[in-house]
Amino acid sequence: MAANDPGQPPLTGSDGPTASTSEYATPASALAIGAHPDDVEFGCGGVLAKWAAAGCVIHHLVCTDGSKGTWDADADTVELAARRQVEQRDAARRLAGGVEASVGEVRFLGHVDGELDSSLEVRGEVARVIRELKPAVVFGHDPWKRYRLHPDHRHAGLLACEGIVAARDPHFFRDQGLAPHRPDALMLFEADAPDHVEDVTGFVDAKLDALEAHTSQFESTMKALDEEQLGAFRERIRVRLRELGEPFDLAAAEVFKLITAL
DSSP states (O other): OGGGSSSSOOOOGGGSOOOSEEOOOOOSEEEEEESSTTHHHHHHHHHHHHHHHTTOEEEEEEEEOOTTOOSOTTOOHHHHHHHHHHHHHHHHHHHHTTOGGGEEEEEEEEEOTTOOOOOHHHHHHHHHHHHHHOOSEEEEEOTTOTTOOOHHHHHHHHHHHHHHHHHHSTTSSGGGOOOOOOOSEEEEESOSSOOEEEEOTTOHHHHHHHHTTOGGGTTTTSOOSSHHHHHHHHHHHHHHHHHHHGGGTOSSEEEEEEEOOO
């Protein structure tokens, strides 16, 4: 089950981070690419909150409409998709912790939940966003994570990687009429072999606050139908981040596969 935990799975066996790098210098801007609303908050909410507090402009790109994110078979999926956009925008504001200058754009590609692919066409959509927003750092799902069940996470990860390649090279999607842009770094969350650690001590509450903006997910993803269960969800997140930090003498951490040769 650990392979499918959202965002920051536990470290297991020999796949723990080597901590060859830590504490990436706060960039001017970052773009976090998630398959669904809430994926970014699970995957890198702590470091985004930390960077926002230091003045980084945080952008979000959500690839799907999140319309299947409910266990209610009779749910109005059009209404759910609209609600999840509102929740995602609220989460982005909460991550910024009141630093309005750090609230960047929140964009939605709008592909149907569960039907995302990493086709050439969708790669172009992601490349366009990267070229327009010009982030210094991009975050995304690790598309090569073993035993992953959800196809949207895999495809969203590929789109982040392949979108960077397309955005950086001038002969890809020339019809866009946009200048190429090469980010400085890519950080993959949910990584099988993380090698970069970020201290998020002091920003766990901000991560939780942003996650709790996604009220439509309390039943399915968070299993938090009442205050007691919500408290248990908060504790699970706190314990996980504490466990990730322990090997590095940190009170709380998020870990990533860091790629800088872009």
